[in-house]
Amino acid sequence: MRRANLRRDSQRQSKGEAKAGFLQDFLSYVTSVPIFGSWLAASVVVGLSGPFGTYLTLSLIDRLAFWSLVFALSVPFGFVTRLLMQRIRPEPIGLAGVLFRAFLFSVLYFPVLLWCTADLSNGSYSSTLPDLVLFAAVFVSSLCVTMLRIAVNPATDDRPRLAQRLDLPARVLILRISAEDHFVAVHCDDGQVHRVRMRFSDAVNEMEGVSGFCSHRSHWVARRAITGAKRVGSREVLHVRDGGEVPIGRKYRPDLVAAGVL
Numbered sequence: 001m002r003r004a005n006l007r008r009d010s011q012r013q014s015k016g017e018a019k020a021g022f023l024q025d026f027l028s029y030v031t032s033v034p035i036f037g038s039w040l041a042a043s044v045v046v047g048l049s050g051p052f053g054t055y056l057t058l059s060l061i062d063r064l065a066f067w068s069l070v071f072a073l074s075v076p077f078g079f080v081t082r083l084l085m086q087r088i089r090p091e092p093i094g095l096a097g098v099l100f101r102a103f104l105f106s107v108l109y110f111p112v113l114l115w116c117t118a119d120l121s122n123g124s125y126s127s128t129l130p131d132l133v134l135f136a137a138v139f140v141s142s143l144c145v146t147m148l149r150i151a152v153n154p155a156t157d158d159r160p161r162l163a164q165r166l167d168l169p170a171r172v173l174i175l176r177i178s179a180e181d182h183f184v185a186v187h188c189d190d191g192q193v194h195r196v197r198m199r200f201s202d203a204v205n206e207m208e209g210v211s212g213f214c215s216h217r218s219h220w221v222a223r224r225a226i227t228g229a230k231r232v233g234s235r236e237v238l239h240v241r242d243g244g245e246v247p248i249g250r251k252y253r254p255d256l257v258a259a260g261v262l
Contacts, residue, residue, distance in 0.1 A: 028192065029079050029167075038145045039075065043068040052134075070116050074109050078145070081105040082167065102142040109142075110135050162186065162206035166194050174210070175225035175242050177203050179218035187242055189225075213256055216249040229262055236262075 029035060047064035049055065054063050081104050085097070113134065163174055166186060173189045179200035186194040186203070196203075204220050212222040215238055228239040229248070236248040238261070248256065256262045 026076075026079055028194075029082070030075055032167075034145070035075060035078065039068075039071050042071050042141070046071075052137075066116075070113065073112055073116065074105075077109040077112070078105060078142075081108060098143065098146050102139055102146055105142045106135060106139040110138055113138060160207045160210050162203055165206065166196065168194075173224070174207065174222060176219065176221040176240055176244070176246060177207070178220075178246075187240075187244065189241065191242070213252070213259065213261065215252050215256060216247045217251070219246045221246050223259075223261070226261060229256075 043064065047060070047067045050058065050063050054066065058066060081101060084104060085101050114131070160174065162177070163172070168174070168188065172192075174186055175189055176187045177200070178185045178187070180195065183195045183197050184200055184203040186196065188194070200218060200220075204214060207220065207222075210222055211224070212220055214220050221238060221240060225241045226238050227241055229236060230239065231237075232245075236253070237245040238248060238256075240246055248262075253262065
């Protein structure tokens, strides 16, 4: 009975950590410079220009409010699109990936745009454009935002695939990764911890090109992140630059000794 209770507590804790990690990733996405900047610029430019007939049917204040809300509603769909892309196309994004990502977002968000134009304008605006033209406008807009994100945060060849998967800024380095049930916690030097649903072994493979070690079956640490080692009771741990401690398994200790870490 006690073991079952501990298992249930562990499952609840894992679910809680997963939800916290999801919320943290979403907030990081929303507040990122490309996303917030794109929303602000698009809201102002489109609100002032009044495309699709809104210039004649809505006042300036109404146009700014309307288009700000329309673009704000697109942000969660952009986040969901990113999560789906991580599953569908986890390798570094190329031209085909950019086009597919814009198309996937357009498919998800287009019904919301139709709902916005039908309901949020209180009947004062009804687009006379064919749905195909509206869909093309969403696709082109999504493509421009994606290209802006790549321009602000270019995916260079010397960055590990895991960093590209998480859309980390080029200046942010991954210090260590740890297995947490079906998730992997990625600890970065900016203090952020990103949780992604994937196998630990796959995450380690996606750190190819970065010098590091598996110090334990559930822990990998970058060599540049190691600041020292010590013994805590009967076990040894590595000190990491972010203040954390990573356990050293007996199976992995010889590799650390041979590399001069211990």
